[in-house]
Amino acid sequence: MSQGSSLPVPVQPRIRIELARPRAETQPRPTRGYRLPLALAVLGAIGASIALIPRGQEMALLRLESGDADGARTLLEQRYADGERSPATVAALARARAETGDLRAAIALLEPLAAERPRDRQVLEALVAYRRQLGEDRAGLLRALIALQAVAPAQPRLREIAGLHGLLGQVEEQRAVLRGLTADATAEPADLLALARLDAAAAAPAEGLAALRRLARQHPRAYDVHAAALAVSLHVEAGQAEAAASVARDWLAAQDRGAAAAAAPMLASFLAAARRPDLAVLVLEPLAGVAAPPALVLALAQAEIDARRERAALDRLETLAAEAGGSAAVEAATLRLRLAVALGETARAIAAVEAMPAGQASAAMLSTLAAVALDAGQTEVLRRLLAWGGPDVLEGDPGLAAEVALQLGDRVAARRWAQLALVSRRDAADPRRALGFAGVLMALGHPDPATDILARISARPELPPALLAEIARSFVRMEQAEQGAALFDALRAQRPSVALDAAWLLTAAALTDRQDAAAAWIESEAGAAAPPALLRDTLHVAVDAKAHRTAIAAARRLATQGAVPERLILARLLLDAGEPAQALPILRALAAEGAAEPTLLEAARHAAWRQGDTAAAAELRAFWTARLSAASTDAERGAALAMLNELGARAEMLPALRAMAVAQPEAWLWSYTEAADRAGRRQDATALWAELARRQTLPMALRRQLAFGLLERGARGEAEPVFRELAATAGADSAEVRQLLFVWGQRPSAAAMSWLEARARAATGQEKAAWMRLLTERGGARGAIAAYRSSPDAGGAAGPARDAYLTALSVAGDRAGLAAALREELARQPAPDRLQMLAGLAGQTGSEALEDQVQRALVLNGGGDPAMRRRVAFAAWRQGDAALAERLLAEHAQATGGDPETLFILGEIRLRQRDPDGARRWHEAALRRIGNSSERSTDARKMQATLLRRVGAGERALPIYEALLAERPDDRHLRADLVSLLIEMRDYGRAQTVLAGR
Numbered sequence: 001m002s003q004g005s006s007l008p009v010p011v012q013p014r015i016r017i018e019l020a021r022p023r024a025e026t027q028p029r030p031t032r033g034y035r036l037p038l039a040l041a042v043l044g045a046i047g048a049s050i051a052l053i054p055r056g057q058e059m060a061l062l063r064l065e066s067g068d069a070d071g072a073r074t075l076l077e078q079r080y081a082d083g084e085r086s087p088a089t090v091a092a093l094a095r096a097r098a099e100t101g102d103l104r105a106a107i108a109l110l111e112p113l114a115a116e117r118p119r120d121r122q123v124l125e126a127l128v129a130y131r132r133q134l135g136e137d138r139a140g141l142l143r144a145l146i147a148l149q150a151v152a153p154a155q156p157r158l159r160e161i162a163g164l165h166g167l168l169g170q171v172e173e174q175r176a177v178l179r180g181l182t183a184d185a186t187a188e189p190a191d192l193l194a195l196a197r198l199d200a201a202a203a204a205p206a207e208g209l210a211a212l213r214r215l216a217r218q219h220p221r222a223y224d225v226h227a228a229a230l231a232v233s234l235h236v237e238a239g240q241a242e243a244a245a246s247v248a249r250d251w252l253a254a255q256d257r258g259a260a261a262a263a264a265p266m267l268a269s270f271l272a273a274a275r276r277p278d279l280a281v282l283v284l285e286p287l288a289g290v291a292a293p294p295a296l297v298l299a300l301a302q303a304e305i306d307a308r309r310e311r312a313a314l315d316r317l318e319t320l321a322a323e324a325g326g327s328a329a330v331e332a333a334t335l336r337l338r339l340a341v342a343l344g345e346t347a348r349a350i351a352a353v354e355a356m357p358a359g360q361a362s363a364a365m366l367s368t369l370a371a372v373a374l375d376a377g378q379t380e381v382l383r384r385l386l387a388w389g390g391p392d393v394l395e396g397d398p399g400l401a402a403e404v405a406l407q408l409g410d411r412v413a414a415r416r417w418a419q420l421a422l423v424s425r426r427d428a429a430d431p432r433r434a435l436g437f438a439g440v441l442m443a444l445g446h447p448d449p450a451t452d453i454l455a456r457i458s459a460r461p462e463l464p465p466a467l468l469a470e471i472a473r474s475f476v477r478m479e480q481a482e483q484g485a486a487l488f489d490a491l492r493a494q495r496p497s498v499a500l501d502a503a504w505l506l507t508a509a510a511l512t513d514r515q516d517a518a519a520a521w522i523e524s525e526a527g528a529a530a531p532p533a534l535l536r537d538t539l540h541v542a543v544d545a546k547a548h549r550t551a552i553a554a555a556r557r558l559a560t561q562g563a564v565p566e567r568l569i570l571a572r573l574l575l576d577a578g579e580p581a582q583a584l585p586i587l588r589a590l591a592a593e594g595a596a597e598p599t600l601l602e603a604a605r606h607a608a609w610r611q612g613d614t615a616a617a618a619e620l621r622a623f624w625t626a627r628l629s630a631a632s633t634d635a636e637r638g639a640a641l642a643m644l645n646e647l648g649a650r651a652e653m654l655p656a657l658r659a660m661a662v663a664q665p666e667a668w669l670w671s672y673t674e675a676a677d678r679a680g681r682r683q684d685a686t687a688l689w690a691e692l693a694r695r696q697t698l699p700m701a702l703r704r705q706l707a708f709g710l711l712e713r714g715a716r717g718e719a720e721p722v723f724r725e726l727a728a729t730a731g732a733d734s735a736e737v738r739q740l741l742f743v744w745g746q747r748p749s750a751a752a753m754s755w756l757e758a759r760a761r762a763a764t765g766q767e768k769a770a771w772m773r774l775l776t777e778r779g780g781a782r783g784a785i786a787a788y789r790s791s792p793d794a795g796g797a798a799g800p801a802r803d804a805y806l807t808a809l810s811v812a813g814d815r816a817g818l819a820a821a822l823r824e825e826l827a828r829q830p831a832p833d834r835l836q837m838l839a840g841l842a843g844q845t846g847s848e849a850l851e852d853q854v855q856r857a858l859v860l861n862g863g864g865d866p867a868m869r870r871r872v873a874f875a876a877w878r879q880g881d882a883a884l885a886e887r888l889l890a891e892h893a894q895a896t897g898g899d900p901e902t903l904f905i906l907g908e909i910r911l912r913q914r915d916p917d918g919a920r921r922w923h924e925a926a927l928r929r930i931g932n933s934s935e936r937s938t939d940a941r942k943m944q945a946t947l948l949r950r951v952g953a954g955e956r957a958l959p960i961y962e963a964l965l966a967e968r969p970d971d972r973h974l975r976a977d978l979v980s981l982l983i984e985m986r987d988y989g990r991a992q993t994v995l996a997g998r
Helices: 032-048 055-065 069-081 087-099 103-116 121-134 138-151 155-167 171-181 189-201 205-218 225-237 241-253 257-273 277-287 294-306 310-323 326-342 346-354 363-375 379-389 398-407 411-424 431-443 447-456 465-477 481-494 498-508 512-523 532-545 548-559 564-576 580-592 598-610 614-630 634-647 650-663 665-678 682-693 700-712 716-727 735-744 750-762 765-777 781-789 800-812 815-827 832-842 848-860 866-878 882-896 900-912 916-932 938-950 954-967 972-984 988-995
Strands: none
Touching (some): 055 087, 069 087, 087 121, 103 121, 103 138, 121 138, 138 155, 155 171, 171 189, 189 225, 205 225, 241 257, 257 294, 294 310, 310 326, 326 363, 346 363, 346 379, 363 379, 363 398, 363 431, 411 431, 447 465, 447 481, 465 481, 498 512, 498 532, 512 548, 532 548, 548 564, 564 580, 598 614, 614 634, 614 650, 634 650, 634 665, 650 665, 650 682, 665 682, 682 700, 700 716, 700 735, 750 765, 750 781, 848 866, 866 882, 900 916, 900 938, 916 938, 938 954, 938 972
């Protein structure tokens, strides 16, 4: 099939095929002049193919022409489904689909046809028309337009292609298309301007400027303010500010004055944005004559401000304010006020304010004016400001309002504004204002919020140096030195100065964690040049803060000047800091000058001794030994002994201390012991402890303490007799006995066990029981048994001793003795609670009969847990006591629901009582319980089979017996049960076989 042209077929008259007309458009429709060639082309293409259409297809075309699109589509769809793929059929079907509203299906038919016939203009135009009508797939429409443009080039279509590239974000493709559109002299102005804008967006200023130059040459009337502004911006982007200014001036010169004055501010703004306000002034100034628009004057004033020609701008704004009206006057007045304040022209600024209506000036600008006047001390300006705006004119900045009020002497107003400022919790942007407000708060008696403000501005570098020292003292007074030190640390890092160093030192002196840094600064060359007044302030601040190292450094620097007070302070500081070696020379010098106090002389001796001065040590030893000998009170003796002990004079101390310890052990034994231990005479101290521990005249508590002390000193042998003596008359539960047992440990010696047995034999009642328990707990159960049997009341009624005896028999494993004792207990018919205890012991005798007897007695007395009562019931059943068994088992079944075995036995009892109905109820209950259980053990299945026999379901029991016998062929009882069942069922042959083991 040829791709070069449409099909050369004759056209049948009366049949006209055309593409479906769009029903709704989502994009601008082509003009009528554009659609007519398209329709003719489509008609030509379709008409040329009519000769190839069979009669059925001819009918479809007739229906299309008559408006029956649905019928036509039905016929054509059938033809298409039958394999008809001719271009005419495809085109007709596409039209039918389109006219029935199925544009996507129409496009789906034409897309392959367009791909097959890429140069068929009619197909491509139809495809473009359908895609325009669908309005969804811009990319598809773009592809179709590009294909059609390749076959039939047209500028409107090329412009549409460029637009679609732009909508799809394909900027480079759009630029390329526009370059094609503007390649010759017939280029449209809009295309050139659009290309320049795209070049600007693509950071290609040279190409954009070239497009704009062509626009100016080819369409000078279209080179409007927007084109000029674009040219200026492109020159600026290219770094050609002077050229941009030249373009702006040339274009403005070509316009009438009104148009130029209106456009100039916009053109100049590009130059200002390029940081060339001087060029903006050159553009604007020629137009700023008489009757210039206010907007132009304002733009020129702003450019002059940016070009550092502020005073000229202020003069211009004052002139404009006098002439202009409306919004321009407001804007001019605002700019005039801001500029006057920035220049410090407070008089001109207040004049600007007074010329403005109330509410027109911004709160920020009024605050700035007030701050400038406040710093300059111009109270008259402040009064005029309040007179113009009222007392609340500065309500937006309550901190500044408080400063102004205090400056004008109105403390009431100052306090009110300060409270509002504190509530707002906003600091002034200017550090001077924040510091000023802090000063107001201090003046009004509010140091805490003032400190907070100082802390919050710690990172600001604008603090006046003259205020630094006062701020530092304020931080210290407010106990916020850490914040102050942080502030001055930051300031020193930013701009080092002597004033900042001094301020930092005052705050650091109040901090114990900055002592090293503060001391290092004082000891440096900067500290050597520091004024004495600063060092004294630092010394006092450090002493108050207990920053000893800082205080010592300051005192040492002052002491070099020879003043006695500073030397005494330095000595005391060194002693307090634990540096007597450094204090000693100072104290000796002061003592030689007669300036040292007696206490300091004593401190000097101790300092000398601690520095290794043997003469000073001997002097101190002799002095305190004499004091000890002359002491007449415990306090004097204690002080002397403490000093001698500190001096290490233990040999001199021990004789006196021992005599004192023997006479008053409660007061002096511990001092003697410590001294003896340190002197290497530990055995002497231990011997004295043993001697005193045996002294019966001492209080029991002290003797006990001494005995424990002997244990701690490793003298166990010396401690044990003391504890035994203390426990000789004490009860088994006494502290003395417990301590003795602790000494003996868990495995006492034979002698210790004999001692315990003797105490048990001698005791009676509760005490005897307690001793027996102690024996039993420590492995002496047989001794406890012997102690009980030796007593006259052995074998008597129940009691603590009897219980201890039973426990001892259990622990000793004496089954016979335990059984005999339990039988004695049973003979006395004990109470239920005692029977409970006996039942626990009965299991240890090895006698099931005795255990059953005890448990039976317990159960008959209403005791025992459910499991025990069940065991007793089964024992009664085995022993033939059906009545007891039935009662207990019935109670068990009622309480627990019963287990299969319990229910089975209850049924068996009913059988023996000749109550088949009652038996059947129990047996059926047992069967239900087994059925609900997951247990499938041999015993459970045997019981199930037996129960089935009992309820007359032998045929159900038979397979269970057979399965069990298969598993346990050697079980004779099981075999007998099965044989018995078979006989009951009169199956004698199988019974004979099972009996024979086959």
